[in-house]
Amino acid sequence: MNIKNCKKLKRQAAGHDGPLTDPDEMLLFKPSNKQEIDFYEQLAVREVKENTNDVPFQDWTPTFLGVLQENSDQINDKNDGILAEEMGAFLHENKTANAQSDGKTYLVLENLLYGYVRPNVLDIKLGRVLWDHTADEEKKKRLNDVSKSSTSGSLGFRICGMNISANRATFDLDAKYQVPQDDSHIFINKYYGRELSGSNVIDAFDLFFGDDKLSAQNRQELIDMFLKRLQLFYNTLLNEEVRMVSSSLLFIYECDATRWANLSQNQELIHPHISYDSDSDEASSEDNLTASTSKKKELSRMSLIDFAHTKFAPGSGVDDNVIEGVESLIKIFEKLKTKYTI
Ligand code: ADP
Ligand code: MN
Incomplete structure (x- = not known):
């Protein structure tokens, strides 16, 4: 390669x-x-x-x-x-x-x-403060303005962008936010998320989870799993001394109904790292196989990405800047859960 x-x-x-x-x-x-x-x-x-x-x-x-x-x-x-x-x-x-x-x-x-066959992907940028010490004055000002005028400032997170299969909600969405992709996928650009406010940010999740190819029950399961993941992630953060700047939560779920029909039993909330021990003996190659097989059964996942401005900070206490955003997301998913319950 x-x-x-x-x-x-x-x-x-x-x-x-x-x-x-x-x-x-x-x-x-x-x-x-x-x-x-x-x-x-x-x-x-x-x-x-x-x-x-x-x-x-x-x-x-x-x-x-x-x-x-x-x-x-x-x-x-x-x-x-x-x-x-x-x-x-x-x-x-x-x-x-x-x-x-x-x-x-x-x-x-x-x-x-x-x-995944047809993944819907959502990037949520965490944190109210979007710059670290490496930023010059111009960049600080620009990022402070973005934060102040978006849900980054008010809720501690911002919808950064999406790449989703066309659905009923994308038909109603202003064309200026959409970039058509192949195979009736649509890229939703950063301006969409920047213009949302606390009162309508929930619409972004309706857009993301609005795929008509899945049943109402599948969607209810998804909302429930992402809520649980957010709660678990919140607990993880309460015991970590880290400073995340501009990191994102990446939400992924499968929109292919056939994969749902075949695999929807026993979905995992968390997915273990894939083992990549190259000197593996027989036992660990079995583990490798298990990990790669379980990956092919996955229908959704929440992952933390983008650490270009992130570091561990022993002794500095919890990362309030990011925790607030996760709290806001949990509140929104509690509302979504009520809304999507069938
Ligand atoms: P940037 O610094 O450009 O923001 P990110 O690490 O946030 O870089 O990645 C940008 C995008 O690339 C994400 O929004 C996501 O869609 C995709 N991406 C990043 N890491 C992965 C990964 N490990 N697997 C799949 N997609 C990824
Ligand atoms: Mn990023």
Whole structure:
């Protein structure tokens, strides 16, 4: 496999035009900065806290597979079709990045959309304050203005963008917010979310969960699962000393009714990281297989992404800036739950 064979990620919900995926769409290559790479590297070696029943912080993030330097030696594709093994092969071949390279540095993550047929994707940016110490005065002012004039300031989160299958609600939505994609998918741009207020932000969730291809019961289940995930995530954050700036919650769910019909039993709230131990013995390759098989059964997921301005901050207490946003989301999902109950 070569980075040059990679293609643009499909169904991107927001952010910069940069994420790539391999031909099998299992991996995600994101042009990244040192802060984000450092954060993922710390996550990978972090001990899971004992004496707590909380979902560990790292379980909310995509599996981290390594770093790839453009122009460095490329990797061979073992092409065995098993996600975990492909990832293992990838890491194995890429342990050393070329320090002399002047190409881009890519963060290599699992592609969260792998296994989905028709994913609806929503990017929710967390936090009232959207800049960190690296921002210059101009950027601070610009981001303060965005925060003040949007739900970032009032609720602590903002709808950053979506990539969704056309539904009844998208027909009624002003064309200026929509960019048609292939296969009757629609990209909802950042201006949609910026113009929402506390009184109508719930409409964004009706738009996102409004897919007519799913039954009312499926949608009720989805709302219920995302509410539970938000509550669990809230508990995780209460025990973490982290400072997140401009990180997002990525909501993903399947809109393909056939996959729902076949897989809707026993859906998991949290999805474990995919094991990518390349020197795996027999036992762990079984685990690998389990992880990659369970991925193909997944119908929805909530994941925490984008750590380009995020760091662990031991001794600094909980991250109020982000916790408020999660509280607001929980309140909205409680309302949605009442609304979607059949
Ligand atoms: P940016 O710094 O450009 O905002 P993000 O990390 O927020 O970068 O990613 C931008 C978009 O790319 C997200 O909104 C999401 O749609 C997509 N994306 C990011 N990471 C993943 C992933 N691991 N799997 C699938 N899609 C992803
Ligand atoms: Mn982002």
